[in-house]
Amino acid sequence: MRYEYHQLLKKRLAQQAAITCQLQRLNCLHWNSAISLWLTNFDGLEQFYEDTSEKSPTEQVLDALVAVPITKTLTDSFLADLLAHLDFLKLRIKHPETHERWNSLTQSLDDFLGQINAPIAYMWDSSWPESEEIKIWLTDLIKINSFNAN
Numbered sequence: 001m002r003y004e005y006h007q008l009l010k011k012r013l014a015q016q017a018a019i020t021c022q023l024q025r026l027n028c029l030h031w032n033s034a035i036s037l038w039l040t041n042f043d044g045l046e047q048f049y050e051d052t053s054e055k056s057p058t059e060q061v062l063d064a065l066v067a068v069p070i071t072k073t074l075t076d077s078f079l080a081d082l083l084a085h086l087d088f089l090k091l092r093i094k095h096p097e098t099h100e101r102w103n104s105l106t107q108s109l110d111d112f113l114g115q116i117n118a119p120i121a122y123m124w125d126s127s128w129p130e131s132e133e134i135k136i137w138l139t140d141l142i143k144i145n146s147f148n149a150n
Contacts, residue, residue: 064083091122
């Protein structure tokens with residue numbers, strides 16, 4: 001399983017480079033570190049996919065960015081909203097005994113799983129945390145990164 005995890009990380013790094021290119025195309029390169037940081041919390045999520053052809057979080061972000069037309073009015077709010085509504089956010093993971101749900105905004109999946117042998121994974125009709133909370137978190141992260149860059 002560690003080999004598979006390593007292969008997923010290698011693939012995600014190549015996709016992260018493609019995300020960087022798309023952000024540059026959209027004149028939104030200031031999003032790069034925020035998206036990269038956010039996506040690291042989802043490393044290994046694919047192990048819970050029922051359909052192996054389903055796209056990884058990184059692939060979904062890349063596809064969403066590729067689909068955005070180049071405009072001069074692209075806002076941070078638009079990008080945050082776009083990202084906060086991707087399908088991978090509907091996959092929920094919870095502890096089999098405590099039923100605590102994993103929150104991708106507070107810890108990585110790997111940290112949450114720790115020594116859990118059989119986590120419960122299921123799809124839901126909405127994201128967790130809620131899309132609005134994800135949007136605020138991403139927007140705040142952009143503001144922090146912009147402040148630190150100055």
